[in-house]
Amino acid sequence: MTAFTQKLNPQEALSPRHPNSRLQADWLFLYDKLPPAQWFSAEYVYKTSGWLNIHADIRKRQHILTQISDAYHSGSIEWSEYRVQLLPRINQYIMKLHHHHNIEDQAYFPSFIRMYPQLKSGFEILDRDHIHLDAILNELQVLNGKLAISEAEDKALGEQLHKTLIDVSNLLSQHLTDEEDLVIPILGLN
Structure with a gap:
């Protein structure tokens, strides 16, 4: 077993990765069996990488949108x-998030x-997060329409x-991490 795939000690494994995680310790029994250090190990990667890659794409899109907005507010663009950079990206971002959440919910x-x-x-x-995210994404869609x-x-x-x-971005940061801490061990261990 390599250092990368070694199991974390139990106290580390029971600490969710997000500092403001809403997950209770007794929900992390699977997380303890498959901690983040093992999520991409050869034994589990074929089960876990799809979900993690989708989340990485969501985070990347969110980061790009925030960068564009920051650039405008700093006077760099x-x-x-x-408008040219933000308009199509917001539409794609909203569509992808709604699609991902619908699959999860259904x-x-x-x-x-x-x-x-x-x-x-x-x-x-996580379901309540989706409802809250839908409301914010709907607001974002309205604002993007005004931008158009x-x-x-x-x-x-x-x-x-x-x-x-x-x-x-703030809600997604917590939501995606909490979701991964619950879901990835289920995917990897089943």
């Missing part, structure tokens, strides 16, 4: 360039709860978009 989460009923409360947190018709610079709109992107 003009309004016209901001197929994966119910299946995982049937397999591990003791994790139901953890998945209920706002050829003249609208600093207030830019501020609203920036705040909404930060809100999505």
Whole structure:
């Protein structure tokens, strides 16, 4: 066994990766059996990499949107360039997130709860996140629609978009990490 695949000591394994995780220690019994250091090991990668790669793509898209918004607010790019870069990316981002969450809500989460009923409360947190994220994404879609018709610079709109992107980013950061801490061990061990 390599250092990469060695099991963490139990105290480390029971600490979720996000500092503000809402996961309770007793929900982490699978996380303890398959800690993050082993998620990409040869034994598990074929089961875990798909989900982790989707989340990596979501994080990358979120980071790019935030970078574009930051560049506009710092004066590094003009309004016209901001619009050209942001408009299509927001639409793709929203579409991909809605699609991913619908699959989770309709197929994966119910299946995982049937397999591990003791994790139901953890998945209920993730479901509530999806509802909250849908509301923020709908707001982001409305703002993006306004951006599409706002050829003249609208600093207030830019501020609203920036705040909404930060809100999505903050919630997604916690949500994706909590979700991975519950889901990846299920995928890897089953």
